[in-house]
Amino acid sequence: MRKFPLGLASCVAVLAIWQIVSGMKWVNPALLPPPSRVGPAVWDILTTGSIIDPLKQTLSLLAAGYCIGCVLAIGLGLAMGINRHVYNMFEPIVELLRPLPKPALVPPLFLFLGIGIATKITIVALAAFFPVLINTVQGVRSVDPVLLNTARTFRRSMPATMIYVILPAALPMIVTGMRVSLGLSLTLVILAEMLVGSTGIGFLILDMQRSFAVTDMLAWVFILGVIGVVLNGAFETLERMSLHWRSK
């Protein structure tokens, strides 16, 4: 029996239901235009190039904040995982800041740092920081002691052990943390764009909702969804490539 692409079928089914519900006016098409109208709108956005600027704004904010957050988190995480003193010094502060919902930091940061790009990048970096930090520390601490002792019996220096043993061994957990951070960072980029400023995909979506440009709004939501799927997919591919040795 040939493997029927059920997954694809369910996506198509959802689109079909959407089309019927909106086309038959069971739901007000002014509030939920059918895919037959949203689709061309998406196409329009892509072909006329009006996708370029907002895409650039949003993605560059995301990339900058995410990278900064990850790099700082991995750095501190390695230090905390390896050295108990560093861990003890930073643990209270981290544990106090961790339960705070990161969106709550958006208003104070805007108030304190102004409403510019630097603030938005800071917000994204803060969002990306914590999951990666926690996972890095955990990853380092759960490196098998046998591996560490192997490095010792072969008399490798501490820096060499860190690069060649600890980092690769902790990498799976670190990458998991980075994946969680990606979602959180994207959320905060969009949120920041919605609350302040007049650029980016987040701003567009909210602006179009307020001016009832529903079709275009849904088109942008769809585009954002695709971006999310693509980023996620790219990440998972990267994950698989770098962790191919984890097959059991």
Next chain:
Amino acid sequence: MLRPVHRDASVPEPASEAQTILSVQDLCHGFTVNGKAVPVFQGVSLDIAQGEFLGVLGPSGCGKSTLLQIIAGLLPSVSGRVMFEGHPIVAPPEDMVYLFQQYNKSLLPWRSTKANVGFALEGRGLSRQEKNERCLEYLRIVGLADFADHFPWQLSGGMQQRVAIARALAANPKVLLMDEPFSAVDALTRLELQTLVLDVWAKSKLTIVMVTHDVDEAVFMADRIAMLGERPSSVATVVETGLPRPRDPISTRELPRFLKLRHSLLNMLLKRPNEDSPQRPPQDFGHA
């Protein structure tokens, strides 16, 4: 691939005449559990001669592995010391490699077999080509040259142990410390690996100290056997196996002396009364 192994002399020299390479002096060790001090061994002393094959036996919990790790420099002892070529051991010394009981966990899973062997050669300033050649060389010695690009998870337990052995040899040590190396493989693989290790030992000038719980294995492979007592343990007795080399996996195990040694050592381990003291060398060699 089970073949007898060759050595120059058929019976090893008594330890006192050969040069002592490792000297364990009055080692005491223990740890605290819930605030109470639990001694593991007290006053363990042992002299190991260069080039000899020493087996270490003992009941479970007597600290055999701990002793080996202290010798390896991986653990500090509470008191006493270990001298290696005249210098006290404070950290894992050069020219000594420790082989882990959980060999599968000691291989870096993200590296190929060849790269794993290469781990022993890194940080020594060798060129990439040199490293490559030597890795392949050692893999050839353990019979895994065809698996150079495989990953540990693709190998069987016995093969993984071979990789660990190849890696240990690549570091060119004078002393090899093996912690129950064959306890986790099946019986047939165990025989093959025993032969491999004896083979490698015969062709080199290695000193090997092997901890095992298997009396057969200890008697089969070693020149001398140190038997540790119950906790807090010390060296209860040291026996010369006195079996001729090359040792054959089948016929050596049928020798009367082998059986007698096995008998008395097992008696000691199982705490049964012993008919003849193992210190007195048996008179009869049977078919040597």
Next chain:
Amino acid sequence: MTVLNQAPLGDGFLAPPRATLNPYAISRAGGWILVVVALMVWELSARSGLVSSQSWPPFTDVLKATAEGLYSGELSGVLLSTLMRMLTGFVIGGAIGVILGLLIGTIPVLHRLLSPLVEALRPLPIPAIVPPLILFLGIDDTLKVFVVSLAVVFPVLINTTGGIRNIDSVLMQTARTFRKGPLYRLFFVTLPAAMPAILAGLRISLSLALVTTIVAEMIAGSGGVGYFLIVTQYGMQPAKMYAAILCLAALGYLLNRGFVLVEDRLVAWDRRSEVSA
């Protein structure tokens, strides 16, 4: 106090446990001293006017605002309303997520059918779905509870499905050899075995629910702590704003703690790492 329960590497890899912990007691105290020092720096820099006082209130002012806000009901009111919305959404979304997860996890056809759909919808950021939903549901509680439920469904579903699919087949086959029917197996084997993963998914969703509630309140602009933060931001009332944040941090911490306690009692027999959403 933390998720991490193995000894860090700096202890000496195989070293016997020390009889005393003196060297680490110092650095542990140091960690808290660092917090106190940070707070003092905050206080002093604000009071001395080193930093613009408009947006940088002294810490003691924040504490005062917290006490006032809680006592007068202003702060406690918004916190409570946020909490209610969050918990409602969490319960609804959690229930749906577990049920759907059970179905998808146990029926392979459903898994093949729905998993791609779930994977396609999951990466969509929550803020993006709020404006479209506002059109349908307005800006009141209905909207926020709906958004929270929707957000919570995904990690719960994924973790539940993952937990079920990772059940050792030996367990299921054992139940079969004892000739237990499918319903029995579901309640007495599948559910308990998948419980650690289910609870892990719920725990992740708890903090996600709080985040989502605040996000929805910020965008919808009516009621709750999210909106309160925006109002105090534009109203230049930093003390009240930081007070709200302080309470939110405490709330987040307590929720997590409370859940972990419940989780521990339910699955004391097992500790597995979570499938991350």
